[in-house]
Amino acid sequence: MASRKAQQPIQSTVWTDDQLEADRQHAIALFRRERLEEPLEEYLDQYDKVQDAIENLLETTVDLAQIERNALTILTEARLREGFRYLAGPPISEDDLQTLADVPSLAIGQLRKDPGSVTRIVETIRIGLDRRRFPWVLEGREPTSAEREAAIVASTALIATQRIATSRRTKSKLAQENHVREVLLTFGMKEIQLENKKIATLAQAPPAGSFCCQEVYLGSRKADLVIGLWDSRTMPIECKVSNSSVNSVKRLNNDAAVKATTWIDEFGTKQIVPVAVISGVYKLGNLKGAQERGLTLYWDHRLRDLTDWIAQTR
Numbered sequence: 001m002a003s004r005k006a007q008q009p010i011q012s013t014v015w016t017d018d019q020l021e022a023d024r025q026h027a028i029a030l031f032r033r034e035r036l037e038e039p040l041e042e043y044l045d046q047y048d049k050v051q052d053a054i055e056n057l058l059e060t061t062v063d064l065a066q067i068e069r070n071a072l073t074i075l076t077e078a079r080l081r082e083g084f085r086y087l088a089g090p091p092i093s094e095d096d097l098q099t100l101a102d103v104p105s106l107a108i109g110q111l112r113k114d115p116g117s118v119t120r121i122v123e124t125i126r127i128g129l130d131r132r133r134f135p136w137v138l139e140g141r142e143p144t145s146a147e148r149e150a151a152i153v154a155s156t157a158l159i160a161t162q163r164i165a166t167s168r169r170t171k172s173k174l175a176q177e178n179h180v181r182e183v184l185l186t187f188g189m190k191e192i193q194l195e196n197k198k199i200a201t202l203a204q205a206p207p208a209g210s211f212c213c214q215e216v217y218l219g220s221r222k223a224d225l226v227i228g229l230w231d232s233r234t235m236p237i238e239c240k241v242s243n244s245s246v247n248s249v250k251r252l253n254n255d256a257a258v259k260a261t262t263w264i265d266e267f268g269t270k271q272i273v274p275v276a277v278i279s280g281v282y283k284l285g286n287l288k289g290a291q292e293r294g295l296t297l298y299w300d301h302r303l304r305d306l307t308d309w310i311a312q313t314r
Contacts, residue, residue: 089130
């Protein structure tokens with residue numbers, strides 16, 4: 001019998017619309033159950049921590065009347081700086097703050113040496129100050145106790161909610177990557193480490209039957225995992241968790257599918273098998289569109305499909 005290497009490579013998995021829809025609905029049901037069972041304690045813990053920081057920020061600035069006098073203290077203490085960015089409506093990210101204030105860096109050492117940068121940062125926040133939460137600032141008066149309490153509650157909830165959203169994305173992605181790793185190890189593949197985390201040519205990719213799971217550059221784009229298939233092809237894997245059908249466009253079509261197109265252009269259709277392991281909420285049209293662009297899809301809730309396909313490359 002001819003060896004697998006002497007035969008035509010097996011075709012990538014392509015799901016029918018009905019198969020995609022069935023798995024899509026199953027993934028949504030799993031997402032709902034996980035989200036509804038999510039403990040409230042994490043949010044409450046974040047709320048308490050943020051509330052303390054917001055109260056400290058208002059006390060330090062005398063209810064925002066003395067921001068300039070205490071600006072360096074605010075910008076060099078992490079929890080105060082976060083609250084300071086959220087004084088704006090909408091809040092301003094670290095990257096946007098650096099751009100809008102036209103400062104070379106937000107590093108503490110740089111700010112200590114450059115009073116002009118501090119002044120521009122304060123002015124940027126003042127221009128964007130949320131007038132609904134802090135009406136007394138523009139009116140040049142002290143806040144009433146009710147206004148101050150309302151501002152603390154609104155700001156705290158805003159930051160705590162964002163922290164939870166960020167934590168969810170990070171934990172979900174790490175959990176998915178670990179799940180894929182454990183499945184591959186159980187399947188019998190060997191995990192290896194790449195020293196420079198760069199694969200410029202496929203000769204530098206993991207050898208057949210092995211994989212690396214640290215984020216590495218494959219060509220010009222990063223991959224979450226890279227697998228060496230037994231038929232000499234390379235399989236980059238992106239792990240994607242989507243919390244809404246709108247978000248699925250960004251996660252799948254504007255990221256993973258774009259990477260798939262890039263890898264195929266750089267290495268060729270006969271050398272590379274781009275894959276996305278997905279979970280959460282997706283639109284059927286987005287799943288179909290990703291497949292059409294050369295991205296192979298496997299669901300986190302049924303990774304046996306992935307290992308069954310890999311087994312055929314022996």
